[in-house]
Amino acid sequence: MPVLEAEHVAKTYFGRRGEVRALDDVSLSIDKGRLFAFLGRNGAGKTTFIKIAATLLLPTAGVVRLFGEDVVRSPRAVRPHIAVVPQEGRPFFHLTPREHVEEYLRTRGASRESAVARSDEILHAMGLGPFADEPAFRLSGGVQQRTLVAMILATRAPFLFLDEPTLGMDPFARRQVWEVIRAATRGGSTVLLTTHYLDEAEQLSEELAVIEGGKLLYRGAAEQLKAKVGREVRLQFAGGFEDAELAPYGRVLHERDRTTLLTTRRAAAELTDRALGRGIAVSVGPVTLEEAFLELVGRGIEEDE
């Protein structure tokens, strides 16, 4: 059952330097308990969508319903059920991570006891234990960001919006945060996150949407995105092929001293045979989500130009 439904959402900003069409006819729905990732380049419109859905920004057109309530008409009915990690947020200067979590929960109406218990739990789960009682101004950027994510995830709100939640974190911290995000969905929350890290989207999300120039280019599972752009397999040849011979089969790249081709499974089988016939070493593997993303968005940009 969808808990978020967006229909024909559009947003135009009217600035001093003219109009910016940040979202253009975006429709999508997200089922309960899902982890949905929004992918797109800088300025694609991800933050704009999150702000509209999280009752922080009015759309120019279209409707977003959360738990059946219209976010424009009934924000008060929606707000108790959501929490948001804003993009590039920063914590309160003087407060410690523990105070951030406890005070935010209590401000939202939690009792003292439950705020204390939940903050102990989440600080531990997110590896914030050693920093729990240091004021934020002494903490590194990555730990500050983890503090914000902790205070939002600790709410256990039924719908969580996370706008680039792992920005600036080291790989260990990112994995801890992923684990807590997964736990949130196991607990019944629905998560919409944006990220620049394609491996993060691949690791975390069951479903994703690719947005470019305010338009939805794709929505579905990561694997299907690879199939859709016809780039499921990466072949690497140790020489022996001219670019012109490979080009009709897919995208040719040069990585270090090797020629790489991103292509379909069918073409990969044919070319592997041909390479082996010529006695050329070839390695075969799946493309990454990043490669499929680059291909999809790259085509969109080429069409525009």
Add this chain to the structure above:
Amino acid sequence: MTARTQLNAAWRICYFNGLVPLGRQPLLTAAVFLTPFSFLFFLYVIAKPEFFPYGVVGGVLFTSLFTGNGMLNDCAYLRLERQLQPIFVASPVRPIAYLLGMALSELAFTIPALGLFLGILQLVHPLSAFSFLALLGVALVTWLMSTTLGFLISTFFRQLREIWPIGTLTFSTLSVLPPVFYPLSIIHAPYRWIAFLAPSTYSAVLADRAVGLSGAPDIAPGFLSDPFVELGVLVAITLLFALAAVYLARWREP
């Protein structure tokens, strides 16, 4: 959330945004102290001694008025620079609870300054309990008026840089030009009505009346000479700003 939980939210915001930082860095109050105290010092050096008590009462009001500037800057900073207002927008916390919580934090920062000015006043112009409470009442209404105005203005800007001059301009105009630090009687009688265009003049005249300075009933022009009319106008303006802050402030971006 019920009214009680909203009040509780306001109190939590006052606690973590006002009281905790104050306890950790008491020097933060210096910003509140310095300007009114410098004015008072100048007044002490250059003005006739009988104006000094006006200056002290002026310090109390200036401090109350400038909570609005603090509110404007802090709300804008939390919204634009730290993205912290949005986490309260996307939550059960109502704008009125956020407004009240932030306004109470600003009040917390003024407590040392208010204490100092009230202490000096007690030395140079001892007050009865009633006068003291009346002055405190005027200061509180002034605080509410300024902070609601500060919040309202803060929500209309997209850039922190644009806000700083607006705040300084607005609140300096409210506290330096009107008879906050000087007696209304200094202004020539035919022009006094001009001072009454500024909301802070009502605070100033009421405060002076409360502590028994320039209590002459005809000090203000026409019907404004009635303290109840003055109080009525001040309360009406405050209510107007509060309503505007709740209904017109941009809680959600347009």
